[in-house]
Amino acid sequence: MSNWADLTNGKRIKYLRGSDLTQQGLAEAAGLSLALVQKAEQDRGELSIGSLLKLANALNTDVSVILGQQSPRSGMSRDTRAAVRRLSEAVHDSALGDWDGVDEPSTLAGLRAAHDRMCAVYWRGEYGELSELIAKVLLEGSARYGQATGYQREQLGSVLASTYQFASSAAILLGQRDLALSALTAARRLAEDSGDVMLSALLESTLSWIHLRSARVPRAVAVAERAALRIEPSFSRASRPQLLVYGRLMISAAVAASRQGDASAADDYLSQAHAAAARLSGDEALYGTHFGPTAANTEAVGIAVALGNHGKALKLAAHTELPRSMPKLARNRYKLDVALAQCEARLYDRAADTLIEVGLDAPEWVKHQALPGTIGKRLAKVSTARVRRISELIGVPLVA
Incomplete structure (x- = not known):
């Protein structure tokens, strides 16, 4: 694809529509005429603000993307774009x-049940349903939280x-x-207001992960370590x-330390995680955050890989x-390691089989992981043809 800003509005609309949505389908989804959609893609005439808004909504994107002011996320399907929005x-x-629009929000029990379903869906990597459940709990829970007092407010705060x-x-x-x-x-503020010390600490493991994904590795280590010490x-x-x-935070610190090549620190943090897991014994x-002997053992494999061992x-x-x-x-992230x-x-044969297992087991999740591409490049040194077959099988581009 050419530079996104250099394309015409019509070409951007056609690209965003993709091959899985016809012009007629887009017209129906946007509440516009087929003729208008056809003219838009052919860059014939100016689109009104109203038409732009309707097209953006139907394409699950923003007007700024259609106008070339922002680029769409590479490789993101329409369903995933909808989930993100x-x-x-x-x-x-x-x-x-x-x-x-929230007339009668769910009860605390109902919101807890939706929260539990949300946790299960997250760990299955089903982002469409996940976004719907998150929206339900956040909107209905926030509406009820504003009217709640005492114990119920504290419990709603933790769920939110x-x-x-x-x-x-x-x-x-x-x-x-x-x-x-x-x-x-938003999560930090609610956890502090509810007085939930353990949840507040768990939030720091997510912050550590965000820093790690953003290549701010020293900060990722520091955040997890400070929270664990508290x-x-x-x-x-x-x-x-x-x-x-505590064990989950020690894992976060160990993973981050391994990414900066600090084997000694990674081993120290990992030993603390193993000690906590042994004490739990299960x-x-x-x-919705998991920890125990399985997490300690599987994360140890990933840490060894990161350190080159x-x-x-x-x-x-x-x-x-x-x-x-x-x-x-968690299982598939471990298998990628x-x-x-x-x-x-x-x-190489075993690596290819493992990659195929992951791609078939978690097809939507694997598209957003960096490791399959890294593994694909390694495998392509042996057989580019085989990597292309794997790409077709799991639906992830592994080689150019």
Whole structure:
């Protein structure tokens, strides 16, 4: 594709429409005539502001994108663009107190149930349904939160804060850093107001991840370490939520340290995570965040890969069992680490099979990951034809 700003409005509309939506389909979705859509794509005549707004809404984008002032996210499907927009509207409207249309919000019990469904959907990587559930909890929960008092207000605050955290995590996965930070800012305020110390600490693990994805690695380490120190448990007397949150933060610090090549620090943080996991003795979840022996073991593999210890990573992987209860996305993120280690060990057939497993198991999620491209480049040195076949099979472009 040429420089986005150099294209005409008509070419931008045609590109955004893509091959999965006909001109007739776009006309119906926008409430416009087919003739107007055809003229728009052929750059015949000027579009009114009203028509531009209707087209932008139907294409799940902004007018600024159609006009060339902003570029669309590369590789994002229409459904994913719709999910991103729904996320953005839910986060900003709820935080600004704009929940028009919410006549009778769900009860606290109903919002908790929707929150639990949201957590499950997030870990399956289904962004369309995820954005709908996040919007429901944030808009209805915010409307009820404004009228609540006492215990109910505290509980609603925790549910809302956790939902904003998931909105933040989804946004950073989809490449929307500013939206992720906006959601996390709202989450922090609510968690502090509700007095939920463990949730406040968990939010810092998400902030650490945002910094890591933004290549601000020292800050990612510092954020996780500071939060962990604030809740550092006495292992003989610690509550299970305290052990879970502390272990999760130590994992965040270890992962970030490994990304800057600090093996000593990564090992120290990882040993603390293993100690917390051993004390828990089983996998648990708090506000949809998972930690336990499985997380400690699988993250250790990824840390070894990041440090270039591929032989160690494969040895660890050989002794790591993945329980059926392990969330789909966590399992597949771990498998991508294994596939990269297999590539580095020249186990190309096994790496290709592992990559295919991931692509077929989490087709929408894998499109937003960087590792498949890295693995594809390694495999292409052996067989470009095979990588092209893998690309077609999993729907992810791995080679140019």
